[in-house]
Amino acid sequence: MHEPTIYEISVEGRQGVRFPQPDVPETQFPENFLRQELPLPELSEIDAVRHFSGLAQKNYSVDAGFYPLGSCTMKYNPKINEQVARFPGFLHTHPLQPITTVQGNLYLMYHLQEYLKEITGFSGVSLTPAAGAQGEFVGVKMIKRYLEEHGQSHRNKLLIPDSAHGTNPASATMNGFDTLPVPSNSNGTIDMDVLAELCQRDDIAGIMITNPNTLGLFEKDIVEVTRLVHEAGGLVYGDGANMNALLGVAKPADFGIDVMHLNLHKTFSTPHGGGGPGAGPVVTTDRLAPYLPGPIVTVLEEESEDTAPLYGYLTPEKTIGQVKAFQGQFGVLVKAFTYISMLGAAGLRRVSEYAVLNANYLLANLRDTYVVPYDGLCKHEFVLEGVWKDIPDIHALDIAKRLIDYGFHPPTNYFPLIVHEALMIEPTETESKDTLDAFIAAMKSIAKEAREDPALLHAAPQSTAIGRLDEVKAAKMLNVCCLPQYNQ
Amino acid sequence: MFIPHTYEETISMLKTIGFEHIDELFSDIPAPLRNANLDLPEAMTEMEVSKYLEEISQANETTQELMCFLGAGYYNHYSPAIVDSMLRIGSFYSAYTPYQPEISQGTLQVIYEYQSLICALTGMEASNASHYDGATAAAEAVLTAFYQFNKKRSNVILSHFINPQYAEVIDTYASDLPQVNIIHHTAEDADIPSLIDKDTALIVLQYPDFLGNIKDYSAIVNTAHEHGALICVIVNPIALGLLIPPGEWGADIVVGEGQPLGIPLWFGGPGLGFFATSKKMIRKIAGRISGETTDANGNRGYVLTLTAREQHIRREKATSNICTNQALLALAATVYLSALGKHGLQQVANTCYQNSHYAAKEIQAIDGYTLINTEAYYHEFVISCPVPVNEINNHLLDHGILGGLDLSEMYPEYENPVLFAVTELNDREQIDTLVEVLREFSHA
Numbered sequence: 001m002h003e004p005t006i007y008e009i010s011v012e013g014r015q016g017v018r019f020p021q022p023d024v025p026e027t028q029f030p031e032n033f034l035r036q037e038l039p040l041p042e043l044s045e046i047d048a049v050r051h052f053s054g055l056a057q058k059n060y061s062v063d064a065g066f067y068p069l070g071s072c073t074m075k076y077n078p079k080i081n082e083q084v085a086r087f088p089g090f091l092h093t094h095p096l097q098p099i100t101t102v103q104g105n106l107y108l109m110y111h112l113q114e115y116l117k118e119i120t121g122f123s124g125v126s127l128t129p130a131a132g133a134q135g136e137f138v139g140v141k142m143i144k145r146y147l148e149e150h151g152q153s154h155r156n157k158l159l160i161p162d163s164a165h166g167t168n169p170a171s172a173t174m175n176g177f178d179t180l181p182v183p184s185n186s187n188g189t190i191d192m193d194v195l196a197e198l199c200q201r202d203d204i205a206g207i208m209i210t211n212p213n214t215l216g217l218f219e220k221d222i223v224e225v226t227r228l229v230h231e232a233g234g235l236v237y238g239d240g241a242n243m244n245a246l247l248g249v250a251k252p253a254d255f256g257i258d259v260m261h262l263n264l265h266k267t268f269s270t271p272h273g274g275g276g277p278g279a280g281p282v283v284t285t286d287r288l289a290p291y292l293p294g295p296i297v298t299v300l301e302e303e304s305e306d307t308a309p310l311y312g313y314l315t316p317e318k319t320i321g322q323v324k325a326f327q328g329q330f331g332v333l334v335k336a337f338t339y340i341s342m343l344g345a346a347g348l349r350r351v352s353e354y355a356v357l358n359a360n361y362l363l364a365n366l367r368d369t370y371v372v373p374y375d376g377l378c379k380h381e382f383v384l385e386g387v388w389k390d391i392p393d394i395h396a397l398d399i400a401k402r403l404i405d406y407g408f409h410p411p412t413n414y415f416p417l418i419v420h421e422a423l424m425i426e427p428t429e430t431e432s433k434d435t436l437d438a439f440i441a442a443m444k445s446i447a448k449e450a451r452e453d454p455a456l457l458h459a460a461p462q463s464t465a466i467g468r469l470d471e472v473k474a475a476k477m478l479n480v481c482c483l484p485q486y487n488q
Numbered sequence: 489m490f491i492p493h494t495y496e497e498t499i500s501m502l503k504t505i506g507f508e509h510i511d512e513l514f515s516d517i518p519a520p521l522r523n524a525n526l527d528l529p530e531a532m533t534e535m536e537v538s539k540y541l542e543e544i545s546q547a548n549e550t551t552q553e554l555m556c557f558l559g560a561g562y563y564n565h566y567s568p569a570i571v572d573s574m575l576r577i578g579s580f581y582s583a584y585t586p587y588q589p590e591i592s593q594g595t596l597q598v599i600y601e602y603q604s605l606i607c608a609l610t611g612m613e614a615s616n617a618s619h620y621d622g623a624t625a626a627a628e629a630v631l632t633a634f635y636q637f638n639k640k641r642s643n644v645i646l647s648h649f650i651n652p653q654y655a656e657v658i659d660t661y662a663s664d665l666p667q668v669n670i671i672h673h674t675a676e677d678a679d680i681p682s683l684i685d686k687d688t689a690l691i692v693l694q695y696p697d698f699l700g701n702i703k704d705y706s707a708i709v710n711t712a713h714e715h716g717a718l719i720c721v722i723v724n725p726i727a728l729g730l731l732i733p734p735g736e737w738g739a740d741i742v743v744g745e746g747q748p749l750g751i752p753l754w755f756g757g758p759g760l761g762f763f764a765t766s767k768k769m770i771r772k773i774a775g776r777i778s779g780e781t782t783d784a785n786g787n788r789g790y791v792l793t794l795t796a797r798e799q800h801i802r803r804e805k806a807t808s809n810i811c812t813n814q815a816l817l818a819l820a821a822t823v824y825l826s827a828l829g830k831h832g833l834q835q836v837a838n839t840c841y842q843n844s845h846y847a848a849k850e851i852q853a854i855d856g857y858t859l860i861n862t863e864a865y866y867h868e869f870v871i872s873c874p875v876p877v878n879e880i881n882n883h884l885l886d887h888g889i890l891g892g893l894d895l896s897e898m899y900p901e902y903e904n905p906v907l908f909a910v911t912e913l914n915d916r917e918q919i920d921t922l923v924e925v926l927r928e929f930s931h932a
Contacts, residue, residue, distance in 0.1 A: 002593075002787060002788045002789065003593075003597060005597070005600070005601055005604070006601050006604075006605075006822075006826045007601075007604065010829075014829065015828070015829050015831045015832050016568075016570065016826070016827035016828065016829060016832065017568045017570070017827045017828050017832050018832065018835070019566070019832065019835045019836055019839060019912060020839075020915075021839075022838070022839045022842040022843060022912075023915055023916045024842050024843055024845075024846035024915075024916045024919070025846060026842060027841070027842060027845035027846070027849075029730060029838070029841060030702070030864045032704070033702050033704075033730075033731055033732055033864060034730060034731075034732065035728075035730060035731055035732045035733060035736075036732075038608070038609075038729060038830045038833065038834060039608045039830075040605065040608055040609075040825055040828075040829050040830040040833060041825075041826055041829055041830075042829040042830055042831070043826050043827065043829060045570055045827060048570060048823065048826045048827045049570060049573075049574075051826070052574045052577075052598075052819075052822075052823055052826075053574075053577070055593070055594040055595075055597050055598055056574075056577045056579045056580050056594050057579065057594065058591075058592075058593040058594040058597070059579040059580065059583045059591070059592055059593070059594035059595055060579070060583065060588070060591035060592065061578055061579040061580075061581075061582040061583040062578075062582040062583070063578030063579060063582045064578070064579055067584065069584055069587075072584055074584055075490070076490055076582075077581070077582050078490060078534075080534050080537065080538060082576060082581070083538070084537070084538060084541040084542070084545075086572070087541060087542055087545035088545070088550055088552060089542075089544070089545025089546050089547070089548040089550055090545050090548070090754065090755065091550075091752040091753065091754055092550035092551045092552045092564075092752065092753055093548050093549075093550055093551065093753060093754075093755045094551055094556060094558050094562060094564065094753050094755070094756075094890065095562055095753070095755050095756025095757075096558055096560055096562070096893055097549075097558065097890060098881070098885065101548065101549040101554070101885070101890075102548050102549075102755065103547045103548065104544045104545050104546065104547030104548040105548055105755050107544055107547065108544050115528060118526055118527055118528060119524075119526060119528075121524070130620035130621065130624070130757070130758075131620060131810075131811070131812040131813070132811075132812060133799075133809040133810055133811050133812065134620060134624075134809075134810075136809060137809060141660075141663070141664065144664055165800075166798075166799040166800035166801070166802075166803045166806070167799050167800075167809045167811060169799075169803040169804035169806075170799035170802070170803060170804065170806040170808065170809035171809045172804060173804045173805070173806065174631075174661075174664070174665075174808070174809055175664040176664035176665060176666065178804075179804045217516075218516045218517050220516060220517070220518060222518075222521075223518065223520075223521070246524070247524075248524050248525075248526050249514055249517065249522060249524055250514075250517055250521045250522055250523075250524050251521075251523075251524045254520075254521050254523070254524075255521065265812070269490075271581045271582050271816075272581075272582070272583065272584045272585070272812075273580075273581050273583075273814075273815050273816030273817075274580055274581065274583040274584070274585070274586065274592075274594075274595040274598075274815040274816055274819070275584070275585040275586065275595065275599075275617065275776065275812060275813055275815030275816075276618070276620075276758075276812040276813045276814045276815045276816065276817075277620075277757070277758035277812075277814050277815075277816060277817060278812040293660075320660060320663070321656055321657075321659055321660035321663065322623075322653060322656040322657050322660055323624070323657060323660055323661075324620050324621050324623055324624050324657060324757075325561060325562075325621050325622065325623040325651070325653045325654070325657065325745070325756065325759075326562070326621075326653070326755075326756030326757060327755060327756050327757070328756070328757055329620075329757040329758045330754050330755035330756055330757050330758075331752075331754040331755075331757065331758050332757075332758060334541070337541075338537055338541060340528065341529065341531075341532050341537050341540065341541075342489065342531060342532055342533070342534065342537050343489075343531055344528050344529065344530055344531030344532075345525070345526035345527070345528045345531075346531065347489070347531050348526060348528070349524075349526070350491055351491070353510050353513065354491045354493060356513045356514070357493075357498065357501055357502070357505075357510060357513060358501075360505045360513060361501045361504055361505060364504050364505045364506075365504065376516075377513070377515065377516045400588070401590070404588065404590055404591055409584075409588065409591065410588055412587075415800070429490075429491050430490050430491060430492070431492075432492040432493065432497075433493065433497045433500075433501060461590050461591075464590040464591060465593070465787070466589075466590060466593065466783045466787045466788075466789040467590065467783040467784050467785060467787070468590065468783060468784065469589050469590070469781050469782065469783050469789045469790075469791045470781045470782055470783065470784075471781065471791050471793065473781045473782065474779040474780065474781035474790075474791045474793040475779070475793050475794055475796075477781075478767070478770070478779060478793070478794075479779055479780040479781075480600070480603050480614050480615070480770070480777055480778065480779050480780075480793070481600075481603050481604045481607040481613065481614060481615065482600065482601070482604045482780075483604055483607055483608055
């Protein structure tokens with residue numbers, strides 16, 4: 001049963017929300033600019049509520065169940081976050097208001113800046129970037145600008161491990177860098193011999209590194225990696241997507257990283273929203289801080305006996321420039337601030353402890369059933385192969401789809417690219433032992449079905465209202481808009 | 489709190505792994521790096537944090553307490569209750585990007601409907617699932633045009649009358665693509681056609697422009713198309729309730745900030761960048777796209793389509809790195825437009841127009857104040873004031889009024905210019921109050 005579209009349930013003459021008539025003398029709208037048709041649907045309020053509530057029921061979510069999507073940190077999103085972010089004082093403030101009227105917002109941003117610096121060990125921060133990918137774009141551009149200002153423009157190669165997220169090479173290209181892949185060794189970490197050889201080149205701009213990497217392994221040679229790159233004249237970008245493994249355990253600044261982004265919608269539990277909004281603050285060292293994008297919140301006047309400090313904005317002198325309008329994804333920042341305030345230092349460390357405990361518990365229970373290409377102590381996530389030698393026509397995709405029939409969201413599949421038929425599993429700290437045990441049982445049951453009744457996997461999912469969708473048809477018979485007049 | 493494990497469960501899980509103490513889980517991290525003792529404030533309970541955040545929020549003065557005549561890219565509109573009540577549904581906001589279509593049809597259909605509504609508003613044929621905001625959508629339009637011509641055309645002309653923040657973001661995005669040449673036009677738009685040649689990739693215009701003017705761009709569009717160049721138009725989505733959409737007068741890309749469509753001000757974010765184009769260009773644009781298809785039984789459903797354009801497939805060959813976008817805000821806009829419908833949006837659009845014209849006429853009538861806009865304008869307009877704008881704004885604030893944006897630095901060609909924005913929330917009483925306070929400067 002498909003839910004009709006808003007256009008299919010539209011009935012001429014309906015209107016869900018009405019507004020008062022203007023109470024000012026009328027001005028004629030210029031005829032030559034007046035549109036003839038406005039092809040919007042017409043719904044009553046209840047039509048719209050039922051429609052969107054119906055669609056909501058067709059979504060899987062963290063609120064509904066276990067979501068072990070590797071590299072995405074689908075942890076529970078506390079309800080209080082949603083409530084406080086909607087306090088009228090936050091909701092109804094305009095980004096261009098005079099600073100004296102938004103001291104609450106600026107206080108919050110200033111302290112969130114301080115918290116993120118403390119958590120990562122860096123000395124500079126900008127909350128502006130809208131998402132992790134934009135944080136990467138910012139960090140790589142800061143490296144570019146730094147090299148240019150230091151007469152190093154010939155350095156145009158960024159090293160990128162073959163296990164990296166796709167955003168890393170894309171961010172490098174957007175900033176005019178070429179990329180050089182760095183292979184992983186048989187342990188799943190950076191091949192140090194190859195890295196050392198690459199660092200002999202005189203055109204190395206730096207490296208983009210994720211630690212723990214996308215196999216869930218801590219790059220134990222990280223200090224040596226950053227030392228080699230620095231000695232070669234390059235800088236080190238840290239992809240903070242996997243920060244959930246390190247809170248209160250280790251500070252990335254101590255690794256020798258120069259600049260990194262954080263994903264507040266992952267690590268700090270502001271929700272993912274079905275694909276955003278996120279927030280991707282960038283933290284950095286003194287060396288690169290002058291290149292950060294503004295505005296950054298600062299104390300303009302220190303507090304005195306009878307007055308609070310006055311917060312305001314500053315834009316660093318050598319900034320790479322503005323990367324979005326205004327100050328950042330403020331509503332998301334409120335949620336991250338709330339989360340950190342509730343957890344404190346000990347709570348944040350517990351987050352990482354239990355994220356890593358949960359991942360290792362799953363791994364310990366699954367390694368006899370599934371092939372683990374890079375086995376050992378993992379951090380917050382790990383990668384299995386979704387394929388067995390004796391049943392070659394079962395693929396990671398089949399296992400993923402069958403998990404849906406067991407009531408679970410599938411893991412990330414086919415990433416990282418260095419694992420054949422990858423299933424990348426990140427349980428997060430908010431899942432109980434009971435949930436993990438149920439997931440383990442499902443994974444084992446599927447492995448059994450793969451041998452005994454493979455058709456169950458190939459036909460999965462069967463518990464959903466629709467089956468596997470024809471993606472080739474979607475791309476070929478492109479239909480991305482339901483208005484008939486625009487869709488011929 | 490958010491970690492459910494009991495002590496016994498923790499011990500038993502550790503035992504399964506072969507450990508006794510939880511610290512052993514980090515034994516693979518070199519010891520010198522394991523020293524992250526965090527200096528953070530004491531943890532708070534939910535009750536404490538709620539009170540704390542409420543106090544912080546109350547240190548702000550809001551647009552509910554102040555009369556807001558500030559716009560310049562972000563606008564104070566009424567958001568009906570239905571919008572936020574849909575945003576608070578856990579299965580919308582706590583879902584990930586819809587990578588598993590069988591259990592993500594809710595989000596995928598919302599994106600598809602959102603794309604349809606954006607097409608309806610702009611008069612374009614295709615839209616993506618959103619960008620971070622209007623400014624980054626405009627920057628991505630520049631990159632799209634650059635790659636559309638296989639990097640062979642370098643010039644991008646920015647009208648003097650686009651939002652200056654958008655111009656700056658475009659500069660940042662293009663700053664390390666040496667073949668791209670961003671030209672900041674500093675004269676009237678009427679002079680733009682003389683700059684267009686075979687090296688022009690894109691002309692970026694705004695409609696209504698940053699100063700509120702509604703202009704006929706047909707001369708620019710015609711010249712651009714004669715030379716094979718593309719036109720990108722930044723629009724205000726509420727204004728499109730009344731205005732002829734750019735799709736009908738030849739725009740190739742239409743972008744804008746979707747915040748006015750039911751999204752709260754939220755101090756500037758999260759907002760919603762929308763991006764619409766023609767069907768023939770859709771394979772070159774950035775971002776996610778939801779497309780209709782069927783399953784093996786012929787049931788209709790939606791998937792993320794044309795994904796081969798995106799960074800997770802193309803990696804260093806991708807033209808953009810965007811992945812996470814503003815999906816939940818796209819839902820907000822979809823609910824807003826569905827609930828208002830054709831007539832509701834026309835009503836809001838018209839009330840903004842009526843209120844702003846009443847305000848402009850009343851202010852213009854005060855001695856010493858001049859309206860800069862000489863032709864048609866929408867819900868923003870520029871007034872040249874008798875004294876510096878900051879003096880006026882300070883005085884307005886004392887009277888509970890959030891004045892307009894001071895344009896003195898951005899547009900030095902005008903004397904003491906201030907950009908007022910007037911929406912459906914600024915009724916006659918508010919406007920009359922504004923006029924009364926402004927009158928106090930009339931003989932200054």
